[in-house]
Amino acid sequence: SSPDSDGGTPELEKAGLLNKTKIAEGGRKLRKNWSPSWVVLVGNSLVFFKDPKSQTPSSWKPGNSRPESSVDLRGAKLNWANELSSKKNVFKLRTITGNEFLLQSDTDSLIREWYNTIKNVIDRLDRE
Ligand code: I3P
Numbered sequence: 001s002s003p004d005s006d007g008g009t010p011e012l013e014k015a016g017l018l019n020k021t022k023i024a025e026g027g028r029k030l031r032k033n034w035s036p037s038w039v040v041l042v043g044n045s046l047v048f049f050k051d052p053k054s055q056t057p058s059s060w061k062p063g064n065s066r067p068e069s070s071v072d073l074r075g076a077k078l079n080w081a082n083e084l085s086s087k088k089n090v091f092k093l094r095t096i097t098g099n100e101f102l103l104q105s106d107t108d109s110l111i112r113e114w115y116n117t118i119k120n121v122i123d124r125l126d127r128e
Contacts, residue, residue: 011042011043012040012041012042013041013042013043013117013121014039014040014041014113014114014117015038015039015040015041016038016039016110016114017036017037017038017039017105018036018037018039018103018104018105018111018114019034019035019036019037019087019103019104019105020034020035020036020037020039020048020101020102020103020104021033021034021035021101021102022099022100022101023084023092023100023101023102024094024098024099024100025098025099026097026098026099027098028098032102034087034102034104037049037050037068038050039103039114040067041117041118041121044072044073044074044121044125045070045071045072045073046070046071046073046093046118047067047069047070047071048067048068048069048070048071049065049067049068050068071093071095071099071101072095072096073095073118073121073122073125074096074125075095075096075125075126076093076094076095076096076122077092077093077094077122078091078092078093078094078115078118078119078122079091079092079094080092080115081102084102085102085104087104088104088106089104089105089106089107089108089111090102090103090104091103091104091111091114091115093118
């Protein structure tokens with residue numbers, strides 16, 4: 001079994017660089033502001049970090065650096081959303097509290113991996 005399967009520190013599932021913009025806060029529409037974000041999927045949360053240069057998957061540890069923001073995936077909705085952007089490979093994540101994010105990568109395989117991984121977490125939480 002893995003070191004953190006005892007309910008202690010949540011396990012890191014995935015980390016990487018994506019383009020991100022928040023498009024709604026509590027259901028209220030926001031102006032788009034795309035920027036690169038270091039995205040970490042850990043436990044039931046998607047955590048966003050500002051400075052991608054200082055982050056690598058192997059160096060990331062909980063508490064190592066201050067997240068910019070964090071999203072609870074419980075009850076969240078995930079959908080491909082290429083109609084919401086002129087960019088390719090865009091999906092939308094909507095939290096239960098009505099915060100909406102677009103995430104994007106030019107690399108098809110990378111964005112598909114992120115979509116599937118986040119979807120699996122949401123589906124697992126839905127079954128709990
Ligand atoms: C927005 C900016 C975004 C673009 C958005 C523009 O302009 O160019 O990159 O979104 O398009 O409004 P501004 O910087 O003046 O706010 P995409 O790159 O996702 O297309 P939109 O208004 O059609 O969403």
